Amino acid sequence: MPMQPWFTDAKLGIFLHYGIYAVDGVAESWSFYDGQLSREEYLRQLNGFTASRYDPRAWAELFARAGARYAVLTARHHDGVALWDTEQGDLNVAKHTPAGRDLLAGYADALRERGLGVGLYYSHSDWNHPDYASVVHPRPTKEDVTTHPLVAPEGGVEDPAAWERFVAYRDAQVGELVERYRPDLLWFDGEWERSEEQWRMRELSEKILAAAPDTVLNARMLSYGDYATPEQGVPLLAPDGPWELCLTVNDSWGFQHRDHNQKSVRLLVRYFTETIGMGGNLLLAVGPREDGTIPAEQVERLEGLGDWIGRHSEAVYGTVAGLPAGHHYGPSTLAADGRTLYLVCFDVPRESVGVRGLRTPVKRVSVLGTGAELPHRTVGGLEEVPGVLWIDAPRAEDVDEQATVLAVELEGELDLYRGVGRD
Structure with a gap:
């Protein structure tokens, strides 16, 4: 399928890692994977996730001022906590947090009202799902894929039936995202923990595109992705085909109150122009607080970048x-x-x-x-x-x-x- 022209013309997208991890300001999912806190301590953040000032229209207005043409929101990270009222499993913010509602519908509607592309992030992996640690990657590139208790079965003893249940759950959740919110782009992650065959990437791609043929898929669909996604550094050589640099405004994907190392507007302009000069898009990440507000320091950076783009739009869009x-x-x-x-x-x-x-x-x-x-x-x-x-x-x-x-x-x-x- 040829790449959707809106994507290569977009130049700038906004990446939003928004979830319960913002309550304590810890690393999204990885903080309990790496043992910085226990799973119980991590999930206790459900009780503090309010989304009390969540205003997706204000987000969309900000992204438009920044010069962005699309955004990507973490519908579900590796922690398995869904931002919508999923019928698959019970771990979602609508049922188990003070937020008490679906956070994706308003986001999708607000972006479309501003003419912005709707992107949803979804992790193939789910470190909280009881059936996930049931098979082993046959050709792992990372050692902990075969040893970590959240990923691999104890003693390497596989449970194929449990894995079938997990894949059915994953497929059903992705189906909900496609059917309910009709995203223009699905941004997958977590692909390194299983093989393409174990993930059933071909079948998943076919299901997505049968329901929504114009959906753009990132390279973490492996052979079935449309574009490459390097992170945190402009490549020296442009990847073949369409691509997107994923870059944080500070050093963190999600909100971490101790991280004040915000990149300057001048530095963000530099990353942006180096990226589009090599034919890529910049997907710039900001981390909303648990209440849904984006920190003022990051708002300032987005608006500063947008001011520069506004003065030089002729050199950005349509190039x-x-x-x-x-x-x-x-x-x-x-x-x-x-x-x-x-x-x-x-x-x-x-x-x-x-x-x-x-x-x-x-x-x-x-x-x-x-x-x-x-x-x-x-x-x-x-x-x-x-x-x-x-x-x-x-x-x-x-x-x-x-x-x-x-x-x-x-x-x-x-x-x-x-x-x-x-x-």
Whole structure:
């Protein structure tokens, strides 16, 4: 199935790890997996999860101001606690927390009202389900997959019937998400704990797409995913095909009250432009408190990023990956028609900005956001090897606080020289 064009055009999504782990501000699911607290202590947070100020319309408005085109919310993490009133199992916030209601319906409706894509995160694994630790991955890449009591059966003695019950539960929950909320995107996780065959990925994919053929699936559906999901660092080489960088605003996916290491707006602009310059999307993670409010420090970062995107939207939406490394010292994007290059300059340009290997003649160069036109000239070159395009540095008043973007309008479609020069 071809990739849905809305996804590759979106550029920015917001990732929300929202669940009972926000009550004590502990790591989502992993805090009891790693023994930082007992399972009983972890689940005691159910009693403090109120969603008392949960306002999905306010979320959607914030995400739109940030320049995002979609969001992904943790419908169920590895802890097995569902944010909706599932008919499968009994562990959900509607039945067992003061929140007392389905939190997904309002989220999906609010995003659609703002024209944003609806994404739902769902973990294949469930460390609280009684039938989960019943089989062993035949080709594990992580040792604890075969030894951890929440994942593997005691003594390695498998219970195939229990596993069949678990897969039926997983399939039924995913079916509820598809039928009730019609997500545009399903963001799976936890895939490393079983093989593709054990997960029945092909069958799950077929069920999802039979009910909703346009659903986008991430690569944690293994062979049946549509796009790659690197985490926490821009890759040096872009993955093949569509992809998305998952990045936290601070150091945590969910709300952790001790984590104040928020990335600056300038740094987020840098991650964002480096990602879209390589043809990917940025999925930027914020962690709501248990009451449903997003911390002010993270709101400030989202709005700051949105302000920058608003001033430079021409270089963001409707573009594709820009120049390969080495042609310009910084990321770049290219208009879909191939006739305008957008050069991102993180530091204040001094004297000039150079572009190497550009065969296409340049018609005009200007500063995006202010419209100031910049003198430019090509120096050197041979018949088969183009010279270097030198663009005069913009005036101080035309330099953007986070990152300056130069629009290079070309006489025709971009044509690059990639050779080694004359022998």
